[in-house]
Amino acid sequence: MDITGLTLAETLKALKNKEFSLEELNKAYFVRIDKYNTELNAYLNINRGNSKIPAAIKDVISTRGIPTTAASKILEGFIPPYDATVIGKLTEQGIGVIGKTNCDEFAMGSSGENSAFGPTKNPWDLNKVPGGSSSGSAAAVSADLCVFALGSDTGGSIRQPASLCGIVGLKPTYGRVSRYGLMAMASSLDQIGPITKSVEDATLVLDWISGSDGYDSNVSKKFTYSEDKLKSGVKGLKVGVPKEYFAVPAGRQGGGLDPKIKKVIEEAIKKLEELGAEIVEVSLPHSKYALAAYYIIVPSEVSSNMARYDGIRFGLGRENIGAEVKRRIMLGTFALSSGYYDEYYTKAARIRTLVKQDFEKAFDPSTGSGVDVIVGPVSPTTAWNIGEKIDDPLTMYLQDVYTISANLAGIPGLSVPCGFAHAPDGAGLLPVGLQILGKQWDEETILRVGYAYEQSTDWRKEKPSLSSRTCPP
């Protein structure tokens, strides 16, 4: 039996039926980790003592007694004295930490290359980035080095690597999952979410990790898994397609949707139509400003959140902070300084409100199209070569153009595998993800749409062959 190929739901069922033991389950994963992790660099730390259902946890999530570094040298050797809320909630469900996964330093990046401990490789093509910042979590799920993983998403850090690695990634509504124990990047945008082998798995994990805990004041409603609702199909649902997401802006450096991706996404939309959904064009007019606003708000909060890393109570000295983190600290310090605050932070906050209102209008039947979900691409391109964009921060930032709006608006977003496209450089076929955005607190509908789409296609069955020259279908 291919134990590591099973989804979480399948694993739970097999364990229940005593098809294998927890010990055998862990052993199978450890064997695979030993075989592939050196090359993939998905894990920064492997918890050999794990005896529960093995989950991979992004290294920005605090785990008691297990080193947690945020992939930064400044936290090298730091062992937290407490568990993040999500860890406690997973423990209650019999889930254990098999390892801590690589990521961009303090989750700042879109390729995984900003890790102080080396980049993670994309299991589909070892020359390519797996996306970021939850690079290791996505690679670990994609390469079957864990049953599922947790990532964090501030501007697409769950959805984009899930898309680039051909797996499922869910960014819940802001306030659905407690951030207690998540090393903050931008507190008003960060959300922890599942990276899984199937939509059903993501639904299960969200049920487990959501809900208030008395530690994160922004958390309110728990999500409850309902099989009936998940599997109720898309017939009668209104699916919005934002026209702005498919326009190719002229003359923008690195911007615009790769036509190869566009084709794959359009086919996926057609599939949804075939399944009975009504496709409606919607407009999100302020999305063109979202990126600019995002890169003011994020660095501003970063500049404050990083202040605690002073080397006094924990961690090493500030000279250990990497380039991207420093860049954001400086940008944010500038944006918040007196005389500039109104020009930058206040303006960005206003744009954020407008972006939110765009979505509200699109979702509201009385003022707009009244769509149930909005679909589009996750990333403008497939995975790119390691090293290709690392010296060009602006191009790197533009990779987030389709994902950041959901964070600014606080709404949930799902990435579901929807096919393959040739890499921009013409190299082999690489995974493409379909993004499904929903109303605030309505993960149920995006998961329902994602499930219906997933089940009607065979993309989920594709697995990377884990050689550096991969050629799927």
Place this chain on the structure above:
Amino acid sequence: MDSRSSSLSDLGVDDLRGNDERVDRIMNKYEPVIGLEVHVELNTKSKMFCRCSADYFGKEPNTHTCPVCLGLPGALPYINEQAINDCIKIGLALNCKISKISLFERKNYFYPDLPKGYQISQYRWPLCVNGWINVEGKDGEEVKIRINRAHQEEDTGKLTHKGADTLIDFNRSGVPLVEIVTEPDFRDVAEIRDYAKKLQQLFRYLGVSNADMERGDMRLEANVSVRPEGTEGLPNYRVELKNINSFRFMVAAVEYEIKRQTEAHDAGEKLSLETRGWDEDKKCTYLQRSKEEAHDYRYFPEPDLREIRIDTSDVEKLQVQLPELPRVKGNRFEEKYSLSKQQAVILTESRQLAAFFEEAVKDGKDHGLEAKTVANYIINRKINIKEVLPAQVVIEIRDRGMGVIEDLGELEKMAKEAVEENPRVVEDYQKGKKTAIQALIGSVMKKSQGKAEPEKIKKILERLLK
């Protein structure tokens, strides 16, 4: 903290009178313009944003800590509602308007005692705004001090310098702190003294803080400038007196600043925005930070916390929980118990004393004691209310305390009357029925309204009846 200025009555009573005279002389041409910032630590059970005990004083260093108040990676603040309620109570007691929507913001600066690298405070949306309080000026006149705001924030850790090392104790980190900022309405140190005293009294009445200056529960900062007398508007500079951890030193620093700035004006020097501290050895202020070095705190709304919404019914609920405050209580005492203003002020110094007095009055009524008599006794004898019960005081008054008629002439007069009015009793006595004297004693007691001592009356009567 200064060990001498601990109790209420000690507040501001110090040895700087000599200085005052000089200031007065120079101040013919200039008047000081002073605003105050008071920080008060709340005595809530737990800290402002975590579950650690806020009762840190004298505890072993770094034992009242957790990931939140240590600023560990990933930790988040969670609001202590009791602290918010206490802050609102302070606002109400200071006649403030309570904001319907209030926000926490981050005040960003680096200091080793500030674990997160920012303090969660309030800036643009404080909980309480636009209040006032009346204080007593130097000639006893009433001066209205406007309160700009009362807002909620958190305390920092505590640094101890030992030789070349600095030790940090985070037990105090995150203890709820309320900051009360006045408008620049103070013109004299006497007003500052009374203000501090009145605030301390209010905090204790409300039960929100021990307000012990010695322990650092209550700290004061002053913004001082001077302007030509008779002019309006604020001077274009101000000197912030900060990090002065004793009330006495703060008053000394303010007085010194008034003098220094007045002299500087006279000498035609230009004064500028700066922060100064107090050198107790040299008895002078010294420059800590100039305008150029001023912090840019880069305030922005705290994303980890939701806005605080307070509706009218919340405020009403807290309003009814407020105790009768000193001023109102004092007025009531004056009226109800026919006390002098001074007596009323003394007896309302603390809630405990006021309650003690009222209980004693109630009890004393049964013994025919007047409220004023009880007041006099408690004030003049400086009764320690922690050691005796009101009922005991009443008995003391009745038995030996105030109200006893000491004047032997008056007693003899009453005794003579009693003898004249009761010939039959006198006859019995003189016939040998010695117990008959009790009836005469009783008669005198009645005449004296219980204010005579039976032993003395007996002696007088025995002499008269010989």
